[in-house]
Amino acid sequence: MTTVRQNSSNAPAQEPPDDGSRGAWLLVAQREIVTRVMNKAFVIGLLVSLAVIALLAAFFTWQSTRVDTYTVAVAGSDATAVASATAAAELADAEGGSTELELLEVADDDAARAALSAGDADVWLHPGGDGWVLAGEGQPDSTVSRLVGTAVEQEVLAANAEAAGTTPAELSEGAALTTEALDPDAMGEDTLFFASFALSFLFFAGAIGSGMMIASSVVEEKQSRLVEIIATAVPLRQLLAGKIVGSSVIAAGQNLLFAAVGLAAVAVSPIAIALPALSTSLIWFVVFFTVGFLALAALYAVAGALASRSEDLQYTSTPMTMLVMGVYFLTFTASGSFLTVLSYVPVANVVAMPARVLSGDTSWWEPVVSLLILAAFAVLALLVSERAFRGALMQTGGRISWKQALRAEA
Amino acid sequence: MTTLEVHDLTRTFGDRRAVDAVSFQAPGGMLTGFVGSNGAGKTTTMRMMMGVLSITSGEVRFGGAPVTRADRRTFGYMPEERGLYPKQPAIDQLVYLARLRGIPAAAARTEAMEHLDRLGLAERAKDHVEKLSLGNQQRVQITAALMGRPRALILDEPFSGLDPAAVDGMVDLLREHTARGVPVLFSSHQLDLVERLCERLVILRTGEVVADGTPAELQEAGTVRHRLVLDSDAGWVRGVPGVHAVDVDGPTALVELADDATTQRLLATALERGQVRELSPVRPSLAQIYREVTA
Numbered sequence: 262m263t264t265v266r267q268n269s270s271n272a273p274a275q276e277p278p279d280d281g282s283r284g285a286w287l288l289v290a291q292r293e294i295v296t297r298v299m300n301k302a303f304v305i306g307l308l309v310s311l312a313v314i315a316l317l318a319a320f321f322t323w324q325s326t327r328v329d330t331y332t333v334a335v336a337g338s339d340a341t342a343v344a345s346a347t348a349a350a351e352l353a354d355a356e357g358g359s360t361e362l363e364l365l366e367v368a369d370d371d372a373a374r375a376a377l378s379a380g381d382a383d384v385w386l387h388p389g390g391d392g393w394v395l396a397g398e399g400q401p402d403s404t405v406s407r408l409v410g411t412a413v414e415q416e417v418l419a420a421n422a423e424a425a426g427t428t429p430a431e432l433s434e435g436a437a438l439t440t441e442a443l444d445p446d447a448m449g450e451d452t453l454f455f456a457s458f459a460l461s462f463l464f465f466a467g468a469i470g471s472g473m474m475i476a477s478s479v480v481e482e483k484q485s486r487l488v489e490i491i492a493t494a495v496p497l498r499q500l501l502a503g504k505i506v507g508s509s510v511i512a513a514g515q516n517l518l519f520a521a522v523g524l525a526a527v528a529v530s531p532i533a534i535a536l537p538a539l540s541t542s543l544i545w546f547v548v549f550f551t552v553g554f555l556a557l558a559a560l561y562a563v564a565g566a567l568a569s570r571s572e573d574l575q576y577t578s579t580p581m582t583m584l585v586m587g588v589y590f591l592t593f594t595a596s597g598s599f600l601t602v603l604s605y606v607p608v609a610n611v612v613a614m615p616a617r618v619l620s621g622d623t624s625w626w627e628p629v630v631s632l633l634i635l636a637a638f639a640v641l642a643l644l645v646s647e648r649a650f651r652g653a654l655m656q657t658g659g660r661i662s663w664k665q666a667l668r669a670e671a
Numbered sequence: 672m673t674t675l676e677v678h679d680l681t682r683t684f685g686d687r688r689a690v691d692a693v694s695f696q697a698p699g700g701m702l703t704g705f706v707g708s709n710g711a712g713k714t715t716t717m718r719m720m721m722g723v724l725s726i727t728s729g730e731v732r733f734g735g736a737p738v739t740r741a742d743r744r745t746f747g748y749m750p751e752e753r754g755l756y757p758k759q760p761a762i763d764q765l766v767y768l769a770r771l772r773g774i775p776a777a778a779a780r781t782e783a784m785e786h787l788d789r790l791g792l793a794e795r796a797k798d799h800v801e802k803l804s805l806g807n808q809q810r811v812q813i814t815a816a817l818m819g820r821p822r823a824l825i826l827d828e829p830f831s832g833l834d835p836a837a838v839d840g841m842v843d844l845l846r847e848h849t850a851r852g853v854p855v856l857f858s859s860h861q862l863d864l865v866e867r868l869c870e871r872l873v874i875l876r877t878g879e880v881v882a883d884g885t886p887a888e889l890q891e892a893g894t895v896r897h898r899l900v901l902d903s904d905a906g907w908v909r910g911v912p913g914v915h916a917v918d919v920d921g922p923t924a925l926v927e928l929a930d931d932a933t934t935q936r937l938l939a940t941a942l943e944r945g946q947v948r949e950l951s952p953v954r955p956s957l958a959q960i961y962r963e964v965t966a
Contacts, residue, residue, distance in 0.1 A: 282744070288770055296759065485754030487768075489723045490815065493743050494771040655723055 285495035289503020290510065293478060297511050303474075307515065310466070311522055318526025330361045331405045334373045334382035337366035341416055342386050345393075349412035360404045384409070393417075452535055457616040459523065460546055461593035463516055464612045468554060468585045471512035472561035475504050476578050479565025479654075488654055497651050505558040505643075512558075513551045520547060542619035545628055546611070549635060553611040556639040557581065559646035566653035567661045577660060588612060605631050607638035672699030673734040675720070675823050675854040680729035682715050689715045691878040692729065697823075697856040697871070700849050704865035705858040707875035708965060713858040714751050716875070717827050720856075721748050733823065744772055747821035751828050751858075753812055757801035761787065761811045764800070765818065774819045786814040790840075806837055813841060817848070824848060826857040830864060842868055866957040874964055881964040886957060893955040893963060897934070899924045900949035901941060911937055925953065 297303055333349065335342040343366065350362040365382050367373045376382040377398055384405055385396045393413050395401050415429065422429045482488040491500055520543045527536055564578040592612035595603050604613035604627070614631045617623050645667070652669030653661045676696040682689050690712040697703040707713050718724035720731050722743050731738045756764050762783055769779035787793050790810045792803075800808055813829060824845070830838050845855055859865050865872060872889060874882040882889055896917060899905060905924040909916045913933035918925040928934050934950075941947045955963070 282771075282773065285771055288767070292767055296756075300758075481756065485756070486750035486752060487755065489718070489721070489750040489753075490748055490768060491771060492723055493721050493746065493748055494768070494773075496740075655718075 282495040282499060285499040286503035286506060289495075289500055290507035293475075293504055293507025294510055296478075297474060297507075306470075307518075310519065314519060314522045315526065318523070318530060322526075322530045328359050328361055329402075330363060331383040331402060332363045332365050332381065333405075333409065334365045334367050334376045334385040336369060336373065336387065339388070341420070342388070342393075345409065345413045345416045346386055348416060349409045352408050352412055356408075360402075360408065362405065362408065386413070453616075453620055456539065456542070456619050457612070458593045460542075460612045460615055461589050463519055463546070464550060464592075465585060465589040467512045467516050467550065468557050469582065471508045471515070471554065472557050472581060472585070473574070473578065474511070475508040475558050476561045476565035476568075476574055477571060478504060478508075479562050479650075480568045480571050480574055483566065483568070483654060483657075484570055492655070497654060498647060501559070501562055501647055501650050504562055505555060508558050509551065509554050512554050513547065516547055516550055538619055538621065542615045545618050546615035549611040549615060549628075549632060552632065552635050552639055553608055556608065556635075556642035557585070559639075559643045559650075563646045563649045563653065563663070563666065566650045567663070567666060569657060569659055569661075573660045584608065592616065605634060607635050610635055672852045673822065673854065674698045674732075675738075675825075675856065676732045677716070677720060678730045678732065680716060680719055680726060680731065682712075682719055682724065682727045688878050690719070693875070693878070693880050694729075695873045695880055695883045697854040697873075699852045699854045701854065701870040702845060702849055702868055703854065703856045703871040703873060704869035705856055705873050705875070706860075706862065706865055706961060707858075710877075711875040711965075712878040713875055714827055717825050717856070717858065718750075720825055721746065723750075742822070745819070745822040747816035747818070747824045747826075749812060749816045749826040749829050753827075755800045755808060755811060755815075758799050760797045761792065761800050761803065762796040765811065765815055768815050769818045772819055779818065782818055783814065786817065787811075790814070805832060806834065809833060810837075810841075813844065817844065820851075821848070821853065823853055824855040824857075826855070828859060829857050830859060830861065838864065862958050862961055872957070874961060876965045882960065889957065889960050890954050893960045894927060896925055896927050896953045896955070898949060898951055898953050899926060899937070899941065899947070901944070902946045902948060903944070907940075907944070908937065911940060922948075 333346045335346045337343065343364070346362070346364050350364060353360050353362045365376060367376055367382075370387065373382070373385045373387065377385055377396070383397060384401045386409060387394055387396070395406055395409050418432065419429050422432055479488075482491065488500070524536065524540060524543065527533060527539055560581050561578060564574065564581055567577040568574050588609045588611070592600075592603060592609055595613065600613055600617060603609040604617050604623075606613075610631045614623075614628050618628055649663060649666040653666035656665070656669065674696055676694075678694050680693045681691055693712070693716055705713050705717070715724065719726045720738075722738075722740065733739075733742050755761075759767075762780070765783035765786075766776060766779045769783065770776055774782075784793065784796065787796050790807075792807060792810060795803060795807070800811065803811065809832065813826075816824060816826065830841065833841065845857075849855055866886060869886065871885055872882065873880060882892070884892070899908065901922045901924075903922060905919055905922050908914055908919065908924045908926060911933075913929035914937055915927040915929075916924055917927060926937070928937065938947065938950060941950075
């Protein structure tokens with residue numbers, strides 16, 4: 262029995278014996294990375310992004326540790342007013358918030374008005390009508406109003422209770438409201454929103470930036486016919502692999518850097534309590550992004566191969582750009598069961614699943630399953646892209662369609 | 672001496688046969704010129720020879736055996752309408768392209784520097800390629816093809832855009848490679864250049880080889896014309912049977928003669944009419960042959 266080995270002579274050898282070109286992808290990847298890192302525009306963009314992240318973090322930290330001091334003017338002769346203002350200041354201290362109150366005793370109403378207009382006092386507490394009035398030059402600060410209001414209410418309540426022959430404690434018995442968190446790790450709504458927005462944005466910036474990088478690097482070689490010289494030296498599969506690996510290393514490295522700076526910022530900020538949950542989510546994000554970007558990089562490489570000149574890129578990369586933008590908008594606006602669905606849909610799950618992990622409502626197996634789906638999609642994208650890449654790369658003259666590329670013989 | 676040859680090489684694009692059963696040889700140690708008008712199929716043929724374009728049918732042979740991917744890896748190749756990485760230093764991309772062909776980095780760097788030095792580009796080795804003049808960029812491109820002692824050279828329009836001095840410099844480089852037995856195939860539009868440089872010539876017309884051989888062989892195979900110089904007006908030769916007068920200018924006529932008998936008849940008639948100062952065969956120039964075969 263004989264074995265017929267079919268070897269069509271008209272296909273350029275894509276499965277060669279090892280002639281030393283096996284490791285070529287490493288050379289290609291190395292060149293991609295070095296070229297990128299030496300690129301001034303890229304380095305400046307990276308530094309600016311890092312500076313923006315650091316500045317934002319510094320701003321939020323400053324904002325949340327800043328203490329505002331308000332001066333409350335009261336007539337020194339009015340015992341209830343003095344007691345209320347003192348109680349309000351104690352209340353502010355007890356809350357430990359960013360508001361502090363100081364007491365300024367004045368002689369009379371005229372002195373109080375003068376202090377307000379001179380800026381020596383921020384608010385003036387005095388009796389008026391059948392209650393109390395807190396006056397400011399403009400509308401008084403809401404936190405100050407709340408603190409003073411509570412203190413006045415307690416003072417008056419105590420006085421009324423005494424008059425009625427009872428105590429404030431008896432009056433308010435059973436009316437206390439305490440709060441408790443069933444899941445102490447659960448995120449506040451705001452933190453969650455900002456975190457998922459940040460994830461979407463990291464995905465968007467990383468995917469578009471590094472995606473266009475691989476596309477333009479492919480078309481640069483195609484336009485200059487360097488690809489023909491390269492193709493005679495190494496199999497195109499090696500070239501594609503090298504480019505994907507090179508741009509993925511850059512994209513993932515960039516996101517790692519952003520994540521590290523972001524986490525460092527969170528660690529020194531008042532929301533440091535969210536650090537463990539954020540770290541888990543970010544680690545998932547980096548893993549998901551790396552796998553997902555393999556697929557995107559392959560598709561963007563085809564976009565480069567379909568173009569004949571760099572001017573064509575705008576057009577040939579449109580489907581990929583739409584996909585990335587769609588993921589960006591969908592994932593940071595989605596919530597509830599829609600978000601749950603998205604967290605399993607390839608590419609969207611790069612953002613959606615880490616966001617769900619952050620909110621703490623996922624079981625351990627969910628990100629794993631989602632990652633497997635993403636990996637399967639990446640493999641499929643790589644296989645299809647490899648064929649289209651080979652089909653399109655050697656065709657010159659005008660833009661090529663996906664269909665033509667996939668049908669081409671070589 | 673290793674010969675590079677193609678047999679019945681054919682490539683179709685849809686219904687169109689861009690290259691139709693093309694066969695020729697580029698023997699080792701020789702410069703073979705590849706000529707033809709735009710769209711004749713030169714580039715398509717060369718791309719198939721390099722394996723850049725798949726072959727519809729036919730075969731490329733190197734040293735008598737079907738060419739392999741490993742063979743092609745040792746060929747030097749200059750594609751048409753080529754360029755380089757604009758924002759990378761010349762030396763870096765020469766080393767990169769050489770390393771892709773399996774040449775160790777250190778050896779590639781040494782060789783690239785030697786080449787650049789010879790071309791007078793040593794001190795510009797670290798300049799970005801986009802800062803070099805077009806002529807210098809072309810020199811860097813040919814260097815990329817010549818790195819690592821290639822076993823064959825396939826060059827698509829290597830001289831386009833070069834001034835005569837630069838052409839001579841590049842030809843000297845190519846001669847060094849033919850001297851060690853390497854086949855060099857290059858395409859060109861410049862017939863005078865091809866005539867001056869080539870030991871062999873292949874002429875392509877609409878995808879088919881219409882002439883192939885040494886310049887002398889082609890000239891012999893071409894239509895031989897005769898010059899007739901009389902002492903009086905030669906207009907009467909137009910009436911002689913078997914004689915095709917290409918050009919008559921006073922006493923001088925350029926004629927094509929059907930056979931030897933016609934030659935004798937023409938001579939006899941001329942002698943009857945007066946004195947014959949000259950009757951001699953005229954070897955056609957390559958340009959003339961080219962026009963004939965591609966007409």
